[in-house]
Amino acid sequence: MGLTATRTVMLAVAVAVLLFAATIWLWPKLARRTVPAVLGRVGALLLTQVSVFAAVGLYANQSFGFYGSWGDLFGTETAPGVVIDHDAAGGRQVRVVGTHRVKVPGSAKPEVAGRIEKVAIQGPRSRIASTAYVYLPPEYFRPEFARRDFPAALVLTGYPGTTEALTYGLKYPQTAHRLVREGRMKPTVLVMMRPTVAPPRDTECMDVPHGPQTETFFTQDVTRAVSRHYRVGDKARNWAVMGNSTGGYCALKMAMRHPESFSVGVGLSPFYKAPQDPTTGDLFGGSARVRRENDLMWRLDHKPAPPVSLLVTSSEHGEKNYRDTMRFIGKAKRLNARGEPTRISSMILDTGGHNFNTWRREIPGCLEWLSGRLRSD
Incomplete structure (x- = not known):
């Protein structure tokens, strides 16, 4: 077990x-x-x-979701981190290393329950390699959808979270399966990952000067590799990015900084700027400019508004990011009132902490909202 x-x-x-x-x-x-x-x-x-x-x-x-497996708990888990692979550009960028059933009725039949594939992704531009769990909805395996490209969402954990927590703790595949069955969501491929691609360092999804190029990995390598391996659209209108906590900051930042890759960003209890502490090290290379450009409040005030749709969540009581979230919403609304192309939505609970129970309450509505803004090709 x-x-x-x-x-x-x-x-x-x-x-x-x-x-x-x-x-x-x-x-x-x-x-x-x-x-x-x-x-x-x-x-x-x-x-x-x-x-x-x-x-x-x-x-x-x-x-x-502190630990995803017995091996993770006892320190025997050896998941790949940062890898220099000089042959990545010429080889396979996505390699399936295992398959898992989705814990829903009819799980033995992919055309009924869908399937989760564990894959290794090689990044030729970032020179990073990491694992992911890719949820393929039941429609992916049905003949009538054989010529269709699906929309996709990159789903990120917090730090130091495990990818398994997205399936077993937050239940993204099961929730997406139910929403599609109820007609509230379009069939969507979910690419579930942890933002910690250089463990144990927390890179906050940044291209760290003289360090891991995490932002390039997620915004270029992952989206292109998945689009080439699976029947997934390769345009920004086909892709969303979503995450909780640190993953929520990453999602908002990557959508705002890379509208050519993602048209939708969802932050569950997100932060709005990258911290600098013992887990991160020097993320900015001593550059005030790099620090500012990764501050989402500063971007709303000083950078051109990107053509993306953003959703943020918080709780009025129990969530420390509530005031910052309301400030972020206010800044984005003022941009929208001036005719700028950034769109902002929010989900504010009365009470809820920075934890899985709160995020499980938010995920169904967020997935439904996200699906309504993605396009299939």
């Missing part, structure tokens, strides 16, 4: 409850002042506490 599987969490909870009940039941027999009784009490308390901590930890991990 996987680390984030519901069965794993339920088993841990059941074991904790049984050990707790056994401790209560056996406690009178362990109340004697003998060495075996004392050792029995110590053992019972230790086992009960460990089982409770394990159950709580597994539930918290499933909810917030």
Whole structure:
């Protein structure tokens, strides 16, 4: 059973409850002042506490996506990071390394449930390689759609999130499948990735001076590689980018800075400028200009408004980015009132924290909104 599987969490909870009940039941027999009784009490308390901590930890991990697998938890996961591949331009830029079923009814049939493919993507321009999970909707496998190119959305986690959290924690494929079935969303290919392509460094989706060219990787390499490998449109009108937390900042920034690649950007609880701390290192190469150009508030005030549609989310109570989000919305609305081509929408909850539970409440509406602004070719 996987680390984030519901069965794993339920088993841990059941074991904790049984050990707790056994401790209560056996406690009178362990109340004697003998060495075996004392050792029995110590053992019972230790086992009960460990089982409770394990159950709580597994539930918290499933909810917030700290670790995606047992290998990730114990440090044996060896996912590829930054790779210098001088033959990438001439070789395959997308290589399928595994397939997974979508956890919906009829999961054994791709034409009913769709399919998730784990792929390795090589970036010839950025010289970065990273893995992704590509959700292909059921329509992708049906004969009547065989000559159709689908719209696509690049979906990003926060930092240091795992890609698996997008499927098991935030349930993007399952949500998209349900929305299409209900007629609220067009069939869309989801390219699910983590923004941490140079682990453990947090590059904030930037082309770091003398460092990882993460922005180039996502805005040029990923979109072009996916469009060539899958039946996905290759125009900006075919592509959106969406993410939570750090991934939300990345999504807004890449849509605003690269309207030639993305026409839609969605930020769930986003930040509006890149931090500089021990996880990021020097992202700006000491350049005030580079720092300003990656500040989304500054861009709205000083750069030409790009022809993109943006959606931001926050919560009036419980989310620290609420005031910044309202400032961002206000700046974008003023641009729109002057006839500028940037369009802004928002989803503001009454209450909600910076966590998976809040984002799961926002994702259905955001996917529906996003789908309405993408085009199929």
